[in-house]
Amino acid sequence: MSKKHINITKYSGERELFSKDHLKASLRRSGADETTIENVATLVASELYEGITTKEIYNRAFALLKKKKSHFASKYKLKKAIFELGPTGFPFEQYVSEILKHSGYTCEVSKFIDGKCVTHEIDVVAKKNNKTTLIECKFKSEQGGSCDVKIPLYIQSRYQDVNFKWNTDEGDLQPALIVTNARFTKDAEAYAKCEGLNLMSWDFPAGQALKDLIDQMDLYPITVSTLLTQREKQFLLSRNMVLCKQLLGDKFYLDHLGVSEVRKTKILNEIKALCHVK
Known part of the structure; x- marks a missing residue:
């Protein structure tokens, strides 16, 4: 053939x-x-x-x-590296929070907020210019998955419950945002548009998708490194280090891991090239 x-x-x-x-x-x-x-x-x-x-x-x-060049490979594996933030969704919530912080927001992860009927645990609460956004993070640990219409239906009902009791002293409550490392189905996108919900997936919306924001701000997850081992990546994630850039400021973690000086230099040079840091 x-x-x-x-x-x-x-x-x-x-x-x-x-x-x-x-x-x-x-x-x-x-x-x-x-x-x-x-x-x-x-x-x-x-x-x-x-x-x-x-x-x-x-x-x-x-x-x-x-x-x-290792940093070419690192950037190429970006999508896979985000899947490697698992198996739980908590590192992904932290990662989304860090992206928002670099966009000028102040963020809290896993915050409890009272609604009209029940108390809700919100993945990320982001504030900027006296406006507050409630963010639900839907992490998928395997490629090929998607978020169907049940997700925005569920999130919208939670948002409405919180909105009923919202204290404006906390800032004007904005439409909720759902962020996923996978994709939304067409029905999910249609429902969100109808209800005024905001969605962000790996490649949606165009120009402001997850992959776009990461590239625009060089906010690559620590799992993108081709030189760190899986054990080392999990150690760093357990210390709430989700960004490559964070390791440049906290190099001592590599000493804790027993990384040799030669290998440490290679790892840091890979990250500097990836994040365009001189």
């Missing part, structure tokens, strides 16, 4: 024709130059076989980028 007509298997199990242009578009997220992108895409395309999974294609492209 011609390499131009190879079917690949997506995470959902669906099949579609392989597109070298789509692969190159995804590789551009790594920040690599066009020559590197073309070389990697050409090599990956030459190794394809009928039914190859998108995961296998990703792993091969990742390995080739890592050989070139």
